[in-house]
Amino acid sequence: MEQLKSDLECITGERAIEATETMAQVLARLDEMAKSLDAPERLQHYLSKRSYVKALAWIEDPSAQHHV
Template sequence: MKTEFIKADLERIIGTRPMHDGGTMPEVLGRLDACAQSQHIPERLKHYLSKRSYVKALAWIEDPNTPHQL
């Protein structure tokens, strides 16, 4: 999945993009869970998605130089 699609789904989850144009919440969560298993995304993004740290994942997509926050 391309980064812009992941970003759109993350925005749907956190409420900054309408859900109606991307399906239902379970569909969006399923897509993000599938992305977390992908070998084609950066390790940091994979980590955030696998932990369901969606705000951190979105911040990382917007600026990959963002330091990791605990």
């Protein structure tokens, strides 16, 4: 889950992408995680729709409303 959070932070601009990676690599990893992750339904929904801000908000507080 830490890699997922880190990737979401990169995509949403909250963290810089590592110098050895590209945005395309981070997006590809997120797409792969969305397919294979055994995650709660709401998080799966956000990832599959590429609603990365909402996915990050959900990870930080799953009980909050996520109308970002």
